[in-house]
Amino acid sequence: MTDVRPDNRPTGSLRDRIAAELTRARDRSVRLTEAVDDDDLVRQHSPIMSPLVWDLAHVGNQEELWLVRDVGGREPVRQDIDDLxxxxxxxxxxxxALPLLGPAEARRYVATVRDKVFDLLDGVRFDxxxxxxxxxxxxxxxxxxxxHDETMLATHQLRTGPPVLSAPAPPPSVRPVAGEVLVPAGRFTMGTSTDPWALDNERPGHPVELPAYVxxxxxxxxxxxxxxVADGGYADPxxxxxxxWRHRSSAGLTAPLHWRRDGTDWGYTRFGRYAPLVPDEPVVHVGFHEAEAYATWAGKRLPTEAEWEKAARxxxxxxRSRRYPWGDEDPTPEHANLGQRHLAPAPVGAYPAGASPLGVHQLIGDVWEWTSSPFLGYPGFAAFPYREYSEVFFGSDYRILRGGSFGTDPVACRGTFRNWDLPIxxxxxxxxxxxxxARPEEIA
Known part of the structure; x- marks a missing residue:
């Protein structure tokens, strides 16, 4: 017998899932913005990041535009701030420099919008x-x-001052993982035409033929x-x-962002705390150019986006192509390091349950992984519901990242999800x- 809530809605319904996902996202936004005082909320911690208070009001404004006005057909809450x-x-x-909503006003605004969304959610039809x-x-x-919560988490990493965020350490490695995996030649389905919440750049599912690779x-x-680094990699063109090399030289790069030499050793600062490097933890805060240089130094290359996805799905x-490396079921804490449960990548070998059938580990969570591919639409791509989400970024300026990080929430992470950013x-x-x-002897 199906359990029934007091309002006669079956538990586990689409409405319940939507309400839970919206609530979880807002709870995280609240944690990230209430962790600092109002001065920190309105301060710009880096010229490439927004003030935290802008992100907070922006998520409310997008929610108002798409759900209150478009889906609900209701009167605007604050049409006067759309441009901001x-x-x-x-x-x-x-x-x-914009006349942004202050912290208290932004909080009231997003709360008002959310109340209206929950009100319309009770009556909306999904057909x-x-x-x-x-x-x-x-x-x-x-x-x-x-x-945007992950973006705000990145802003927290850039802020100065005493630590304000905390989380338990990620789990330790439970098995050694090293070496390479051969992926046989053949066709696989890339992208999706069936995942109901997949975004436009993940669509449509389409066949891709790949030669064997490692x-x-x-x-x-x-x-x-x-x-x-120790071999002089940053000094060797x-x-x-x-x-x-032009960017490395002009920016004066000598190591990943947040790394610092401590005598003869290296450490990093993470969310206001300094610690020695953990050798078996995935490297984080490297740009595309650094990743590409390392791969060349190692006698390899970065995977293409299609190679990454085939290995993952x-x-x-x-x-067939699975939704995740381990199958189609949603991630659990045993599968992957997601959702800001921890504030660092987990050591290699910490998530054997999340490995792919071929034995490729930690493809989901921990760190976004650079690929060599530019951001382009798939064959048959159609912008939906607006061009500005994906299409305006298509071209060679951006590189694709895959797999999510420790700061990525499971609702925004799957084997088809595509992230992109500038190589720098x-x-x-x-x-x-x-x-x-793959070498000939490996595929013979």
């Missing part, structure tokens, strides 16, 4: 337009807020990356592309793994 929170009208560096079918618009907003069984670790027994960006929780072409 349009990310395309105001670069991040300029946002502190109408594509925007509401399967609760898509609500799922899009939950993902949007969680994406991919690292785990992300590159601090210890492995330190060998590149042989390993760097031409644009990578392809099941050699059935030939290092404030994101980004790492990488290497790949190479």
């Amino acid at each position: 929170y349009d990310a395309f009208k105001h670069p991040r560096r300029d946002r502190p 109408g337009s594509r925007l509401v079918a399967d609760g898509f618009a609500f799922g899009m907003i939950a993902q949007h807020e969680q994406q 991919i690292d069984a785990a992300p590159v670790t601090n210890g492995e990356y330190l060998a590149f 042989r390993w760097w592309s031409e644009p990578g 392809w099941d050699p027994d059935s030939g 960006r290092r404030q994101i929780f980004s790492g990488f793994r290497c790949a190479r072409d």
Whole structure:
């Protein structure tokens, strides 16, 4: 017999899931913004990041635009602030100078919007337009807020001052993971046409044929990356592309962001706390150019986006593409380091339950992984519900990252999810793994 709530709605319904995802996202936004005082909320901690108070009001404004006005057809709450929170009208560096809502006003605004959303959620039908079918618009907003929560977490990493965030340490490694995995040649389905909350750039599912290749069984670790640093990798242009070397030189890069030499050893500062490097932890806060240089130094390359996804989703027994490396079920704490449960990547070998059928580990969570691919639409791509989510970024300026990080929420992470950023960006929780072409003797 199906359990029934007091309002006669079956538990486990789509409405319940939507309400839970929206609530979880808002609880996280509250934790990230209440952890600091009002001065910190309105301060810009880096010119490439918004003040935290802008992010907070922006998620409320997007929720109002898409759910209160478009889905609900209701009167605007604050139409006068639409321009202030349009990310395309105001670069991040300029946002502190705008007449933004103050912390108290922003909190009242997002609370008012959420009350209206929960009110309309009780009566909305999920069998109408594509925007509401399967609760898509609500799922899009939950993902949007969680994406900004990860951005706010990155801002916290850039702020100075005493620590304000805390979380338990990630689990230890439970088995050694090293070496490479051969992925056989053949076709697999990339992307999805069926995941109801997948975003436009993940669609449609389409066949991709790949030759055999080899991919690292785990992300590159601090210890492995330190060998590149110690070998003078940042001082040797042989390993760097031409644009990578120009950026390394102009930016004065000598190590990953937040690394610091402590005598003869290295450590890093993470959310206001300094600690020695953990050798078997995935390296984090490296840009695309650094990842590419390391791969060249190691005699390898970065995987293409298609290679990464096949390693993460392809099941050699059935030939189908799974939603996650371990299967189709949602992530649990045994599968992956997601959702800000921890404030660091977990050591390699901490999540054997999350490995792919071929034995590739930690593809989901811990660190976003750079690929060599530019951000382009799939064959048959159609912008939905607006061009500004994906299409305006298509081109060679951006590189694709895959897999999510310790700061990515499960609602915004799956085997098809695509992230993208400029090759020089290092404030994101980004790492990488290497790949190479398979040698003839390996596929004979």
